[in-house]
Amino acid sequence: MTTERTEDYLKTIEAVVSKKGYAQVKDVSSALGTSPSSVTGMFQKLKNDGYINYEKYGGVTLTNKGKNVAQNTKAKYGVVRDFLTVLGIDDETADEDACRIEHVLTDDTIEVLTKFMEFIHKNDELPLWIDHFRHYYDTGELIQCTPSDKENCPVHGSRKKMHD
Structure with missing residues (x-):
């Protein structure tokens, strides 16, 4: 060791x-x-x-x-x-x-x-739940959005690519 x-x-x-x-x-x-x-x-x-x-x-x-x-x-x-x-x-x-x-x-x-x-x-993009976690960390607000409604979800306005 x-x-x-x-x-x-x-x-x-x-x-x-x-x-x-x-x-x-x-x-x-x-x-x-x-x-x-x-x-x-x-x-x-x-x-x-x-x-x-x-x-x-x-x-x-x-x-x-x-x-x-x-x-x-x-x-x-x-x-x-x-x-x-x-x-x-x-x-x-x-x-x-x-x-x-x-x-x-x-x-x-x-x-x-x-x-x-x-x-x-x-995946090329971070999973949606990472955005949810970061939003929760920053605001304390828990937001639940499904992949199908991510366009209308306030958390996913600007998605960050993994390779940026």
Whole structure:
């Protein structure tokens, strides 16, 4: 079982490596807002745990084990962030919350949430009930409109496309 800190480091290392082929202490330190000495210590721990290839003063790359953790963490983040934005959470808050939530959800919960988001995205438009929820959230007013009367429904005046 990995820790939240380990997952954040591996996800950050993967992002840097994908841009320049390797990561250095200064890259990870800057991205995570932590001291270079903390990063060096964590690099040694990650190396000992088999997550990274690391030589002191050299570049860092992920092992297959490290890549798996980084990619799984990134996927969890993406699903959670997508879910939050569909609910109407602003991008900045969704980013912050998804980064925290990604570490605590079980694999079963992530699987269900992933399937739910796949279901939502099967259509070009958000389901009508999402509009109803957003209206209820904003006003406290519960409006029930059927798909057949959506043209006359006050909630559906301007439908938002999923891909906008």
